[in-house]
Amino acid sequence: MPVARTRSGLPTGTVTFLFTDIEDSTGLLRELGDGYLPLIADHRRLVRMAAEGAGGHEVDARGDEFFLAFANAEDAVRAAVEIQRYHAEHEWPSREPVRVRIAIHTGQPTMEEDDYVGIDVHYVARLCSAGHGGQVLLSESTTDVLQQVPVKSLGEHELRGLEGTDRIFQLVHPDADDDFPPLRLEGTAADPQAEPAGGRTQKSARRLRVVIADDAVLLREGMARLLGEAGFDIVGQSGNADDLLLKVRSYAPDVAVVDIRMPPTQTDEGLRAAREIRATHPEVGVLVLSQHVEPEYATELLADNAEGVGYLLKDRVSDLEEFAAAVRRVGEGGSALDPALVTQLVGRRRKRSPLDDLTPRELEVLELMAEGRSNQAIGERLFITPRAVEKHTTSIFRKLGLAPDLADHRRVLAVLAFLQS
Numbered sequence: 001m002p003v004a005r006t007r008s009g010l011p012t013g014t015v016t017f018l019f020t021d022i023e024d025s026t027g028l029l030r031e032l033g034d035g036y037l038p039l040i041a042d043h044r045r046l047v048r049m050a051a052e053g054a055g056g057h058e059v060d061a062r063g064d065e066f067f068l069a070f071a072n073a074e075d076a077v078r079a080a081v082e083i084q085r086y087h088a089e090h091e092w093p094s095r096e097p098v099r100v101r102i103a104i105h106t107g108q109p110t111m112e113e114d115d116y117v118g119i120d121v122h123y124v125a126r127l128c129s130a131g132h133g134g135q136v137l138l139s140e141s142t143t144d145v146l147q148q149v150p151v152k153s154l155g156e157h158e159l160r161g162l163e164g165t166d167r168i169f170q171l172v173h174p175d176a177d178d179d180f181p182p183l184r185l186e187g188t189a190a191d192p193q194a195e196p197a198g199g200r201t202q203k204s205a206r207r208l209r210v211v212i213a214d215d216a217v218l219l220r221e222g223m224a225r226l227l228g229e230a231g232f233d234i235v236g237q238s239g240n241a242d243d244l245l246l247k248v249r250s251y252a253p254d255v256a257v258v259d260i261r262m263p264p265t266q267t268d269e270g271l272r273a274a275r276e277i278r279a280t281h282p283e284v285g286v287l288v289l290s291q292h293v294e295p296e297y298a299t300e301l302l303a304d305n306a307e308g309v310g311y312l313l314k315d316r317v318s319d320l321e322e323f324a325a326a327v328r329r330v331g332e333g334g335s336a337l338d339p340a341l342v343t344q345l346v347g348r349r350r351k352r353s354p355l356d357d358l359t360p361r362e363l364e365v366l367e368l369m370a371e372g373r374s375n376q377a378i379g380e381r382l383f384i385t386p387r388a389v390e391k392h393t394t395s396i397f398r399k400l401g402l403a404p405d406l407a408d409h410r411r412v413l414a415v416l417a418f419l420q421s
Helices: 025-053 073-089 119-129 140-145 217-229 241-251 269-280 295-301 314-318 320-331 339-347 360-370 375-382 386-399 409-420
Strands: 015-022 057-062 065-070 100-107 136-139 151-157 166-171 209-213 233-238 255-259 285-290 309-313 335-337
Touching: 015 025, 015 073, 015 119, 025 057, 025 065, 025 073, 057 386, 065 073, 065 119, 065 386, 073 100, 073 136, 073 140, 073 166, 100 119, 100 140, 119 136, 119 375, 136 140, 140 166, 209 217, 209 241, 217 233, 217 314, 217 320, 233 241, 241 255, 241 269, 255 269, 255 320, 269 285, 269 295, 285 314, 285 320, 309 314, 309 320, 309 339, 314 320, 320 335, 335 339, 360 375, 360 386, 375 386
Parallel strands: 100 136, 209 233, 209 255, 255 285, 285 309, 309 335
Antiparallel strands: 015 065, 015 100, 057 065, 136 166, 151 166
């Protein structure tokens, strides 16, 4: 029976997705600098060559990630094997070879504007993030339709952000590595039938250096403990703004977590210290904490630039995963705005602004951009593909008059337009 296809040529009905990304791509970028772009060009060429040879369709490609679709699972597995082989045989400029992690999942996704939408898209992306370089992971729905393809069970697991557990499998190939660390997962369910996944040491991401400033000792110590357990290095704690500025000068942290109201007046000392850090130490991200939503303070902090800035309510600290993600986004140059603040800013919009030209979906995307969400995170929240998110952001930039030659700054300027509307 022929596979149905959309006008864009993408298969419909039962489709097998293949998702890839490079392990430790940030480390490669730091090592190679300008030499990273040729490396990515070679990586893309090899993935596309393997996909084309196996009859795959490129749905999306962002940075080092690829999202491919296949009419059947066997072709997807064939492409995965070739991708790994091409990368293993290629001579790379980096100290270590480029290692690609791959996930394969079979489902029946829906289409929106010639693009895939639904939980299957997010499942394969989450499955890929659980793997390691050189590893090919398969969902149970894929192994159910495969014939004579050797796999081994890695047990029942819960993928982050998805409900329930699923059995995850690893592709076994005689010419490929078969010894990997445990899956990168939270909430793993034990399965006595699972085979051991190997015992090599997992390469961890760089630990961000954090300074915490809050005059409430218990809260300050609590945040330090939570962030320490989440993989951050706490290099300093302060109870007032002057000591905070001293520790920032002395310890050069990646991010400062600052209470807006600090001694002696308990008004805006923390905010003023945060603005001074941004002015004198632009390489340091600043995440301010507030007991209540204060839009004026937020817009003042974000007046010139939204890079490396965050504003969260203190209630968010109790959600460790969300809090740690916000600290990491800010420390890596992104932004993180509390959803409650974003909601208030939407309600305060003037009767007429450039945002009125945005569609409801585009406004949803822009609101999530203002919270500091990446394109992938926005897609997961709205259940659309990264490609669809990219289409919406391009349309947002065009409607807000943000020219392409502004490059990555368009995202920041769009957020500022949103805040100032």
